[in-house]
Amino acid sequence: MGYVAFAQLDQVYRRLKSAASRNGGTGASTVLIFVSPDADAVCALKILVTLLKSDCIAHKIVPVAGYTDLSGANEDHVENNEELRSIVMLNCGGLVDLNEMFTLSEDMTIYVCDSHRPLNLRSLFNQEQIVFMDDGDIDDLPDLKKAVEELEFEDSDDDDDDENGADDAESEESEEELSENESEPDADGNAVDVGGEGMGKNRDRRKDGKRKEPPGVDAVQTPPLKRARVSSRRRRRREHQRVIAEYYAEGAYYGLSVAGMLYALAEQLGRASNDFLWLSLIGLSDQYLHDRVGHRQYLSLVEAAKNEVSRFNIKSSSGEDGDLDDSQSLLGESRNLRGRNDANRQLDPDNEVIRCDDEFRLMLLRHWTMHESLHYSVYVGTKLGIWKEKGRQRLTNFLVKMGLPHTESQQRFSEMSYPFKQSIKQKLIAVSPRYNMTEIVFPSFYKKFGFKGSVSAPDVVYSLTSLLDWGAEWIARHGTGSYADTGGTVAQLGSGMGRQGRDTSEVITGGLAGVGVGTRTGMAAVAMRAGDALPASASDDESDQSDEDAEDASRREERKKERAWVRNFYIAYDALDAFDLLYHGIHLAMSFQRALVRTGISILEKKLTQTFRNFQLTVLTGEGLGTGVSDSGALSDENDFVLFGRSPAHLGRLAKFLMEAFKEFKDKDLPLVIAALDESADTFLIIGYTGLTKRGAVRKNTFGPAFQEAAERTNARVKHDSFEASIMEVQKEDLGDFLDTLQSLMQ
Numbered sequence: 082m083g084y085v086a087f088a089q090l091d092q093v094y095r096r097l098k099s100a101a102s103r104n105g106g107t108g109a110s111t112v113l114i115f116v117s118p119d120a121d122a123v124c125a126l127k128i129l130v131t132l133l134k135s136d137c138i139a140h141k142i143v144p145v146a147g148y149t150d151l152s153g154a155n156e157d158h159v160e161n162n163e164e165l166r167s168i169v170m171l172n173c174g175g176l177v178d179l180n181e182m183f184t185l186s187e188d189m190t191i192y193v194c195d196s197h198r199p200l201n202l203r204s205l206f207n208q209e210q211i212v213f214m215d216d217g218d219i220d221d222l223p224d225l226k227k228a229v230e231e232l233e234f235e236d237s238d239d240d241d242d243d244e245n246g247a248d249d250a251e252s253e254e255s256e257e258e259l260s261e262n263e264s265e266p267d268a269d270g271n272a273v274d275v276g277g278e279g280m281g282k283n284r285d286r287r288k289d290g291k292r293k294e295p296p297g298v299d300a301v302q303t304p305p306l307k308r309a310r311v312s313s314r315r316r317r318r319r320e321h322q323r324v325i326a327e328y329y330a331e332g333a334y335y336g337l338s339v340a341g342m343l344y345a346l347a348e349q350l351g352r353a354s355n356d357f358l359w360l361s362l363i364g365l366s367d368q369y370l371h372d373r374v375g376h377r378q379y380l381s382l383v384e385a386a387k388n389e390v391s392r393f394n395i396k397s398s399s400g401e402d403g404d405l406d407d408s409q410s411l412l413g414e415s416r417n418l419r420g421r422n423d424a425n426r427q428l429d430p431d432n433e434v435i436r437c438d439d440e441f442r443l444m445l446l447r448h449w450t451m452h453e454s455l456h457y458s459v460y461v462g463t464k465l466g467i468w469k470e471k472g473r474q475r476l477t478n479f480l481v482k483m484g485l486p487h488t489e490s491q492q493r494f495s496e497m498s499y500p501f502k503q504s505i506k507q508k509l510i511a512v513s514p515r516y517n518m519t520e521i522v523f524p525s526f527y528k529k530f531g532f533k534g535s536v537s538a539p540d541v542v543y544s545l546t547s548l549l550d551w552g553a554e555w556i557a558r559h560g561t562g563s564y565a566d567t568g569g570t571v572a573q574l575g576s577g578m579g580r581q582g583r584d585t586s587e588v589i590t591g592g593l594a595g596v597g598v599g600t601r602t603g604m605a606a607v608a609m610r611a612g613d614a615l616p617a618s619a620s621d622d623e624s625d626q627s628d629e630d631a632e633d634a635s636r637r638e639e640r641k642k643e644r645a646w647v648r649n650f651y652i653a654y655d656a657l658d659a660f661d662l663l664y665h666g667i668h669l670a671m672s673f674q675r676a677l678v679r680t681g682i683s684i685l686e687k688k689l690t691q692t693f694r695n696f697q698l699t700v701l702t703g704e705g706l707g708t709g710v711s712d713s714g715a716l717s718d719e720n721d722f723v724l725f726g727r728s729p730a731h732l733g734r735l736a737k738f739l740m741e742a743f744k745e746f747k748d749k750d751l752p753l754v755i756a757a758l759d760e761s762a763d764t765f766l767i768i769g770y771t772g773l774t775k776r777g778a779v780r781k782n783t784f785g786p787a788f789q790e791a792a793e794r795t796n797a798r799v800k801h802d803s804f805e806a807s808i809m810e811v812q813k814e815d816l817g818d819f820l821d822t823l824q825s826l827m828q
Contacts, residue, residue: 103136111165112138112170116145118649155204159183176192343361366526459741466742466746549730550728553648696753769807
């Protein structure tokens with residue numbers, strides 16, 4: 082089938098539902114969902130699971146962190162699974178040949194919803210059982226489709242000619258010329274044989290190396306017409322391969338968010354809702370905050386989203402600045418309301434209105450003090466140069482020119498005096514251009530959560546991203562509170578995952594086994610679930626001790642990490658329904674951001690970045706970096722840099738901080754390669770970061786193929802397993818040779 086156009090995405094769900102209905106009502110899972118651990122994919126999963134549960138379609142969720150997980154899932158969940166009919170891939174799988182990765186029965190179909198680009202062209206155009214959900218990109222690739230299809234058609238013609246035995250000698254000679262050194266590059270830029278076995282072999286030499294005797298004259302003479310036809314086919318083949326190679330060589334980039342794709346699917350089914358819309362807005366914000374969509378494209382998508390917001394939400398009559406009121410803050414109390422009517426509206430427990438309004442490039446403004454929000458924001462911090470004494474003085478002057486007293490700037494935003502709070506937006510817009518901050522605001526979205534307050538889509542992204550990295554450990558330490566539980570049953574987080582690590586939640590009577598049923602917003606429930614998860618893993622270790630004794634320490638550590646990240650995934654997933662989990666995610670994000678800025682300042686102060694011709698390089702080994710994150714809870718007693726060797730998401734954000742600083746104060750707009758040591762694994766996590774241009778456009782990332790080639794040339798021990806091609810793990814001892822080779826490749 083190839084792909085489904087954007088205007089017909091509902092056909093994917095209708096086919097999935099139809100396949101499930103033909104299963105005979107056995108109750109077994111007919112749908113398998115692979116999902117990557119990022120905020121966009123988590124939101125897309127929530128939309129899809131809600132649809133499936135409403136239609137009583139049994140399904141299983143398997144979080145996957147990389148291609149190793151996908152390969153293992155084939156044996157565990159796909160191969161010999163007679164009940165399975167549909168596999169859905171959310172933000173994963175688009176870059177590989179899925180037909181080779183999975184053992185599919187005739188009744189199975191894979192549906193790929195992946196924002197990563199480029200896509201694997203074999204999966205896209207030549208597999209009947211693989212269906213891509215198109216966001217409009219695929220329709221713009223007619224030349225590629227023609228190239229792939231004609232290459233495959235020529236190969237099939239060659240096979241037919243060989244089978245029919247027509248003109249054996251002539252066919253052998255001409256096909257040898259065509260096939261020699263002819264191959265189709267795959268998604269990694271490697272050569273992939275497109276002509277079957279025997280292609281590229283030198284048939285003119287015997288095994289002893291001597292040339293074979295030439296065939297008879299009658300067999301050698303080829304009519305001019307046939308020679309012209311062979312030459313034409315050769316030219317076409319080379320042109321098709323050139324088109325394909327150029328597509329892969331352009332580098333990695335991103336399509337529409339997968340949450341946005343699933344919202345479009347629900348809309349076409351006539352089942353869109355305000356909750357689904359909110360999830361799609363979080364997915365869009367995730368892409369924007371992580372530089373996966375350019376500023377102009379983001380503004381265009383926001384304008385389209387405004388129409389959807391108007392459909393489901395009554396416009397607020399309180400004015401556009403209402404979201405800066407402490408009553409609107411996630412962490413603020415409902416105070417200082419503007420009158421009886423406004424108070425009634427704010428305290429309505431059913432008020433879940435979504436509103437579009439300006440958001441500030443001040444990280445978590447509503448949850449921090451004004452001074453902290455300015456200091457720890459990448460945009461403001463790099464513009465002011467806070468790693469220098471002069472820059473810190475500029476920050477103080479900035480607050481003075483805003484007319485904000487020192488006592489107010491040091492107050493948590495929700496506790497600031499109402500008059501100052503209400504004038505923040507006007508004053509920021511007035512003062513920021515004097516400091517070369519002309520884009521201090523950008524359009525975003527907010528959602529009310531009844532009497533609890535409101536939260537912005539970017540704040541949710543920060544919360545989810547942090548929970549995905551460290552949520553289980555943080556909540557196990559801090560998950561106590563007295564909020565009332567609003568309903569739902571509590572299931573042990575580890576019950577479905579303790580022994581298999583990646584194995585997860587199968588729908589049983591409308592709920593997610595191992596995840597819990599209903600909406601849990603009470604901190605008592607949160608603490609119980611997180612607390613139960615950790616002992617569950619410990620008991621598994623004890624019960625399997627005899628088996629564990631036979632394993633080496635590195636394998637045990639790997640299993641421990643595997644269980645941890647899956648727990649983190651489900652806490653982030655539950656946070657979409659649990660206001661208190663968002664609360665903890667925001668506090669965790671604040672701790673991460675403190676560590677990020679401290680580390681960035683250390684790098685800039687100590688000038689630890691080298692500049693080469695085509696990129697910049699920073700290596701974090703921990704020497705002289707970080708002072709310990711005493712206020713972070715989950716990170717206490719550890720150096721700041723430890724976080725970055727284990728978290729691609731936060732290492733990428735550190736790279737963004739450094740690149741923005743270099744643009745402002747060094748006038749350098751080169752990509753950045755940053756490597757951070759993970760002492761527990763004795764490896765370096767490496768990211769190639771390209772960021773945005775000075776005009777806010779997305780750069781395509783070409784580091785993936787370069788990393789792979791550098792590893793091959795040096796025989797470095799690496800793990801290139803991430804769905805992001807520009808992320809790689811390199812053994813500590815091999816880093817030097819790897820970087821030297823990378824430098825020569827990038828010249």
